[in-house]
Amino acid sequence: MWMLLAACLTLPPIDRPPQATACLECHDTVNLEVFRGKTHGGLQCVQCHRSIKALPHEDVVAPVVCARCHHHENESLRQSVHGKAASEGRKDAPTCQSCHGKAHDIVSPKRADSPVSKVNRDATCRKCHEAAFLARLNAALPRRATRMGLEPGQPRK
Ligand code: HEC
Ligand code: HEC
Ligand code: HEC
Ligand code: HEC
């Protein structure tokens, strides 16, 4: 019995993806406790940072692709006024993070502290748009209209 156990202990470890605590040894800018309280806090770091397969990792870390998990939202952005601006090469077209905030800090738009919650939304849009334009837009849109998938044909500036 003990010999069997000893044999097991000397087996090579099962390949487990690198864990958050291992990342933090070098990346002390990431606050794990804060991150766990956010929308993506239940995910493993490497579910997003997919190019990292083992530690130490390669020098170049591939950018995270939100669309991999949010296909529907990505499509709705792509077809929106903003997706159109991006496809026309406008450098000032918003990315997901322009509206939702830094990836590790993202919370549900239903939470008041989201940059796109009802109370904060206009302030976030004002990074790029005039207040008067947003007032006209809000007045023209139906009450429950989406702000993420705004389609072409909305009021102009
Ligand atoms: C042994 C130290 C070490 C460990 C452990 C480590 N990293 Fe890194 N990481 C680095 C260094 C060094 C860089 C390049 C310098 C920098 O940008 O901080 C880097 C860069 C990165 C970047 C790119 C940063 C940027 O600004 O573009 C990401 C993302 C990243 N690491 C994520 C992770 C994740 C996730 C883990 C755990 C699975 C991890 N790292 C574990 C040392 C480490
Ligand atoms: C939802 C996907 C997602 C998860 C989960 C995630 N990250 Fe990130 N991370 C990103 C994105 C996207 C960026 C690029 C900057 C931004 O958009 O805020 C980033 C940036 C980084 C950076 C460079 C900037 C910085 O803050 O130093 C590091 C290091 C990093 N992540 C480590 C981690 C670690 C460690 C974990 C797990 C505790 C983790 N990430 C979990 C998406 C994610
Ligand atoms: C590895 C898969 C994955 C990646 C990559 C990812 N997410 Fe998520 N995201 C999730 C999961 C899982 C949830 C929580 C499930 C839910 O509530 O819909 C979530 C929730 C969200 C929410 C809140 C949704 C709600 O209705 O409460 C937003 C906003 C969001 N993600 C934006 C982003 C953005 C922006 C990026 C890129 C920086 C990103 N996500 C990358 C998996 C991912
Ligand atoms: C112009 C600002 C803006 C951009 C850019 C944006 N979003 Fe949103 N997002 C919002 C707003 C506002 C909501 C709240 C619901 C609404 O009004 O459509 C939202 C809602 C969401 C939700 C919750 C589910 C839903 O549809 O209500 C997810 C998930 C999400 N966004 C992910 C993303 C991802 C991924 C990207 C990039 C591909 C992105 N968003 C780009 C503003 C934006």
Ligand code: HEC
């Ligand atoms: C990072 C910058 C940025 C952010 C943030 C942003 N936008 Fe935009 N928006 C643009 C750009 C660029 C265009 C395309 C060119 C233009 O019309 O100025 C555009 C176009 C539009 C249009 C179409 C205008 C037209 O003339 O057809 C509407 C409507 C709009 N945005 C609403 C919003 C709303 C609502 C928000 C917040 C939820 C928002 N935008 C957030 C950059 C941004």
